[in-house]
Amino acid sequence: AQSVSQHNHHVILSEAASLELGCNYSYGGTVNLFWYVQYPGQHLQLLLKYFSGDPLVKGIKGFEAEFIKSKFSFNLRKPSVQWSDTAEYFCAVNRRDDKIIFGKGTRLHILP
Amino acid sequence: GAGVSQSPSNKVTEKGKDVELRCDPISGHTALYWYRQSLGQGLEFLIYFQGNSAPDKSGLPSDRFSAERTGGSVSTLTIQRTQQEDSAVYLCASSFAGDSYNEQFFGPGTRLTVL
Numbered sequence: 001a002q003s004v005s006q007h008n009h010h011v012i013l014s015e016a017a018s019l020e021l022g023c024n025y026s027y028g029g030t031v032n033l034f035w036y037v038q039y040p041g042q043h044l045q046l047l048l049k050y051f052s053g054d055p056l057v058k059g060i061k062g063f064e065a066e067f068i069k070s071k072f073s074f075n076l077r078k079p080s081v082q083w084s085d086t087a088e089y090f091c092a093v094n095r096r097d098d099k100i101i102f103g104k105g106t107r108l109h110i111l112p
Numbered sequence: 113g114a115g116v117s118q119s120p121s122n123k124v125t126e127k128g129k130d131v132e133l134r135c136d137p138i139s140g141h142t143a144l145y146w147y148r149q150s151l152g153q154g155l156e157f158l159i160y161f162q163g164n165s166a167p168d169k170s171g172l173p174s175d176r177f178s179a180e181r182t183g184g185s186v187s188t189l190t191i192q193r194t195q196q197e198d199s200a201v202y203l204c205a206s207s208f209a210g211d212s213y214n215e216q217f218f219g220p221g222t223r224l225t226v227l
Contacts, residue, residue: 034215043115044155044203044218090155092216099145099168100216104154 002027004093006103013081014111021076021106023091033074034092034100035065044090050074061085083112114138116219118204124225125194133189133222137206144187145207145216146179150200158202161187162209194226 007022025031035047048059055067065076074091088107094100117136125131137144146158157171161181172178176194181187191198201223205216 036216036218043220044205046215049215099157099160101157102147102155 002093002101004091004101004103006089006091006106008106009104010107010109012109012111015083016080019076019078019081019085019108021089021091021108023074023076023103024072025074025091025093025101026072027093027095029095032094032096032100033065033067035059035063035074035076036090036092036102037087038090038105039087047076047089081108081110083110086110116204116206116217118202118219118222120222121220122223122225124227126227127196128193130190130192131194131224133191133202133224135187135189135204135206135219137185137187137204138217139185141206141208141217142184143207143209144181145205146187146189147203147205148173148200149203149221155203158189191224194224196226199224199226 003026005024033050036044037047038044047063048057048065050057050067058064063078065074067074086109088105090105091103092100119134123131142163144161148156148158159166159172159179160168163184164181176192179189201221203218203221205218207216
């Protein structure tokens with residue numbers, strides 16, 4: 001069965017630290033890849049997405065993710081985190097016109 | 113409105129009662145999804161509609177759960193004989209399926225508490 005794995009359930013960092021959140025998926029073939037974010041008290045919203053082309057994707061608020069097809073990975077990165085990045089982050093994958101499968105999420109706490 | 117709306121925003125019910133949750137997707141979005149979000153469980157897929165049909169109901173946890181969608185728009189998720197373990201936030205999302213850009217837009221959710 002298709003699945004999405006997020007390696008870290010809970011991450012705590014200090015401001016200005018670098019961030020990398022892992023995501024691996026089990027689909028074969030062509031996939032669409034997403035990172036969604038849920039800030040405290042807010043809706044889930046799209047952070048960035050990959051459909052094709054350059055495997056390094058830039059998103060909002062300085063986030064980026066790299067699609068490595070050989071590793072079935074789509075890790076999220078940010079060089080210097082801020083307190084306002086405290087949120088829950090979800091990786092998601094689908095094949096074209098199929099339902100999106102979400103990972104279980106990573107709770108990120110940034111210490112001021 | 114411009115976004116996905118859900119009602120009610122909060123629902124408290126007694127064990128054994130039936131509840132109905134509503135989702136209004138973004139106009140023109142043909143795909144609609146229901147998820148359940150519980151603490152520590154992440155986002156659990158429940159059911160997916162393409163138009164009015166549900167090609168994938170695989171995530172519904174039991175036969176107490178059902179959903180329908182009418183007119184390719186509004187959807188209702190019904191939970192019969194609610195149990196305490198049904199307590200969670202129920203999220204609805206819609207997307208403009210039919211092209212490769214299956215970005216989902218989420219509603220604010222309905223927080224269900226079963227006493």
